[in-house]
Amino acid sequence: MLARACSLTGRTLVANAFHAPECGSVEYLPGIAITVDADGLIERLSRDIPDDAVRLPEGQYLLPGLVDLHVHAPQFPQLGSALDAPLEDWLQTYTFPLEAKYSDTGFACETYDALIDHMLRCGTTTALHFATIHLPATRILADICIEKGQRALIGKVAMDHPDTCPEYYRDPDADTAITQTRALIDYINAHPHNGAGRVLPVITPRFVPACTDACLHGLGQLAAETGTRVQTHVSESDWEHAHVRARTGMSDTEALDHFGLLREHTVLAHANFLSAADMDLIALRDSGVAHCPWSNIYFANAVFPLREALARGLRVGLGTDISGGPIGTIWEAARMSVAASRLLESGTDPDRAPHLRGRAGARVSIETAFHLATRGGAKALGLNVGAFVPGMRFDAIAIDPAAPAGQIVSIGDTPPLQMLEKIIYGATKANVASVWTDGVLRVSPAP
Amino acid sequence: MLARACSLTGRTLVANAFHAPECGSVEYLPGIAITVDADGLIERLSRDIPDDAVRLPEGQYLLPGLVDLHVHAPQFPQLGSALDAPLEDWLQTYTFPLEAKYSDTGFACETYDALIDHMLRCGTTTALHFATIHLPATRILADICIEKGQRALIGKVAMDHPDTCPEYYRDPDADTAITQTRALIDYINAHPHNGAGRVLPVITPRFVPACTDACLHGLGQLAAETGTRVQTHVSESDWEHAHVRARTGMSDTEALDHFGLLREHTVLAHANFLSAADMDLIALRDSGVAHCPWSNIYFANAVFPLREALARGLRVGLGTDISGGPIGTIWEAARMSVAASRLLESGTDPDRAPHLRGRAGARVSIETAFHLATRGGAKALGLNVGAFVPGMRFDAIAIDPAAPAGQIVSIGDTPPLQMLEKIIYGATKANVASVWTDGVLRVSPAP
Structure with missing residues (x-):
């Protein structure tokens, strides 16, 4: 029995699987039988194969679904363009005008529908979304994720600072930003079709420069009161890093902590210019980092010191940063996380x-990148996904390395770990044959 | 009439076309009628559309075929793997053992067949190939390129230095390296099916460290005698650059010139550590550079200063450096050439x-990358392709941005130059709908 177009709740799947439960190493599980319960949780892994087991098609591999820790959902239309201006200009010239268009719920419907389809088809089963300032459009994004089955955390963007946000696109005041954030939390938590809470709200101050102190303070209080997760940007570029220090007298990280926003499972995007003390504070608070290696090339002026962050115990996952990153797949983020670490090192x-050119000991391995793309991202979010472990939710993807429109090259016998390396370097949407969240098939291969 | 599965010799094609005949700018030619003569040359461009014109399907764009200036054809099986060792170790540990396997002509047939199919399907219509030391396998690569229609320059690798090349994989002496190089030149030039010389031989000393002085000198003489083009590597890594200076007392570029190998249309791969004097010498000799931005991340220890090279008048094109680069498409090389230039700048x-971090003024634009990927590479080789200009050969590709397995995102109206940017950043094999060389269809879309 084949897995094509087949949900797996209450069934057992037999597959050649890769996963990376711990950072830096990969496990290959050939012919493993994974039993999924009726709720989509992994019940057990076994070498005993029941007669009615479902088998992944020959040649395909099972991987945990990919986790994208940083997506600006409304920027999807400009993906792969508008990469020629520094961050502060890019926001005003291209991005705020685009995001402002989401006052039109019809536009939001069309764009968000296309985005979630695209992400699922590229293998991204979990995403942490920035939406826009608009509550109605942000509700629509939640509805679409619930309907299509992407595990998602969705935030109404809070941005009320009149000095940095244009009049046509900002919250009118801190109270509105906070009240509407609360309204989104209530909407998602009470959503009638949101089963086991696959979609969650997230408190989302855009970044310190875009928010007044009152807004940041109120959102910190809201997080403490409701236990809702937080996401924002931190120390992305020279400009942002310096701007926050000039305004608050603190580092960006310290300022977020001051406002009560550095909490367990807070996800901080970019984080390129953290000091050692910043890193330690983030680790102490059990917050984490969304490493966005592609976007950093255009907007950050430096490479995130990933290996140092991992050595200091930070939780790190990967982000596409649609559309600051030009390519919206975690495959691209994974390979670029390795490449960027090499460029930091050399x-x-x-x-x-040579000894004055780079920073010794900065490189990370492809195994680390695979962990960050899956379990690493899930750990940063505190979600029970990202590896094939009993008790975790079954969010997974089937990869067909031989898909005719794909670019993975495998000639002759390829040892398993070499195959995984080829998958991480080569995979595109064309290689993603099936996608499940909570054991339910969300994307099936073309017939 | 649609272009699907249709050769264009003696016909007129109507298409929305992009090309970049000059470095740094792009021309959009909406609804242009391109007439191709019976030999595959572009006869004229016109706004007058004959009744029997062939039309590109709605939504597709016509681009010049991509030019790959640096391919190690035999390394195709390890594409996307074996990226963890420095150049000198990588050669001995992974690459020489793999290349040695091409003493088996059956293995060569299978691998080269798959490679050329892959490259054409990814849109690469012209390639400059390093083969191996083996004459029979290298003849097979020429046969396959001739049969499948890739415009190609093919070199038997010359490497005879006993200190750097293992006994199991080297030319036994300089005379053999030179004699067999001559034999390949004769074989290709006399090939009965090589019509207008779409496939050409190229004299291919691997790099100075791998060749004795006698070998380099003899190959230089052979180039002068026969007028055959030359390719090799130059100043790729700290190790290679220093090795050549220690051995010859000259820079790598000067050494190649000393041996008569720096000639019109010589293509030098990598070239990361050129001095200003080296660049001027290369420009003076009308040689060019194959810029391999992905491979350089793993093996070069630095970024090629592309903008400086262009400013000094060097001819530059792009190379995948299969398999030093992990992804075998010129799309990837093009986007990484922009990204690497940004990382050099920042x-x-x-x-x-910030002022001590990077090198000011190093960035190049996506328009420049598109030129390098097409006409730039062709100019380095001295080939009459790479743009839609009367008198040039019609080597072209049709891109379908909306291909379901592709990753290009276009929502609503996208202005033409933004669409080109999205194509360069997003295109994969899945978006390449049709491929022509000399006006003959080589790859057609799935029905």
Whole structure:
């Protein structure tokens, strides 16, 4: 019996599976039987194969679903363009005008529908979304994620600072930003079709420069009161990092902590210019980082010191940063996380002597990238997904390396770990054959 | 009449076309009628559309075929793997053992067949190939390119230095390397099915460290005698650059010139550590550079200063460097050429002050990347392709941005130049609908 177009709740799937429950190593589980219960939880892993087991098609591999820790859902239309301006100009020139269009719920419906289809088809089963300031459009994004089955955390963007946000696109005041954030939390938590809470709300101050102190303070209180997770940006670029220090006298990280926003499972996007003390504070608070290696190339002026962050015990996952990153797949983020770490280690300027060019010991492995793309992201969010472990939810993808429109090259016998490396470097949407969340098939291969 | 599965010799094609005949700018030619003569040359461009014109399907765009200036054809099986060792170790540990397997012509047939199919399907209509030391397998690569229609330059690798090349994989002496290079030149030039010389031989000393002085000298003489083009590597990594200086007392570029290998249309792969004098010498000799931005991340220890090279008048094109680069498409090389230039400009280490981090003025635009991927590569090779200009050969690809397995995102009206940017950042094999060389259809879309 094949897995094509088949949900797995209450069934057992037999597959050649890869996962990376711990950072830095990968487990290959050939011919493993994974039993999924009626609620979509992994009940057990076994070598005993029941007669009625479902089998993944020959040649396909099972991987945990990908986790995207940083998505600006409304920026999807400009994906792969508008990459020529520094962050502060990019926001005003391209991005705020685009986000403002989501006052039109019809536009929101069309765009968010296309985005969630795209992400699922690329293998992203969990996403942490920034929406816009608009409550109605943000509700629509939640509705669409619930309907299509993406595990998602969705935030109404709070941004009320008149000095940095244009009049046509900002919350009119801190109270409105906070009240509407609360309204979104209530809407999602009370949603009649949101079963086991696959979609969650997230408190979302855009970043310190875009919010007044009153707004940041109120959102911190709301997080403490409701236990809702928080996401924002931190120390992304030279400009942002310096702006926050000039305004608050603190580092960006310290300022967020001051406002009560650095909490367990807070996710901080970018985090390129953290000091060692910032990193330690983030680790102490059990917050985490969304590493966005593609976007950082255009907007950050530096590479996130990923290996140092991991060594200091930070929880780290990967983000596409649609549309700051030009390519909206976690495959791309994973390979670029390795490549960026190599460029940090070697440096880039050939006119400098080797020992003055880079930062020794900065590289990470493809195994680490695979962990970050799956279980690492899930741990940052505190979600029970990202590996094939009894008690975790069955969010998974089937990869067909030989898909004709795909680019993965495998000639002759390829050992399993080499195959995983080829998958991480080569996979595109074309290789994603099936996608499940909570054991339910969400994307099935073309017939 | 649609272009699906249709050759264009003696016909007129109507298409929305992009090309970049000059570096740094792009021309959009909406609804242009391109007439191709019986030999596959572009006869004229016109706004007058004949009744029997062929039309590209709605929504597709016509681009010049992509030019890959650096391919190690035999390394195709390890594409997307084996990226964890420095150049000198990588050669001995992974690459020489793999290349040695091409003494088996059956293995060569299978692998080269798959490679050329893959490259054409990804849109690469012209490629500059390193083969192996084996004459029979290298003839097979030429046969396959001729049969499948890839415009290709093919070199038997010359490598005879006993200190750097293992006994199991090297030319036994300089005479053999030179004699067999000559034999390949004769074989390709006399090939009965090689019509207008779409496939050409290329003299291919692997790099200075792998060749004795006698070998380099003899190959230089052979180039002068026969007028055959030359390709090799230059100043790729700290190790290679230093090795050549220690051995010859000259820079790598000067050494190649000394041996008569720096000639018109010589293509030098990588070239990361060129001095200004090296660049000027390359420009003076009308040689060019194959910029391999992905491979450089793993093996070069630095970023090629592309913008400086262009400013000094060097001819530059792009190379995948299969398998030093993990992804075998020129789309990837094009987007990474932009990204790498940004990382050279900004630098990578966040602990350094901004003005000490990078190299000002290093970035290149997506328009420049598109030129390098097409006409730039063709100019380096001295080939009459890469743009839609009367008198050039019609090597072209049709791109379908909306291909279901593709990743290009276009919602609503997208202005033409934004669409091109989205294509360069997003295109994969899945978006390549049709491929022509010399006006003959080589790849047609799935029905």
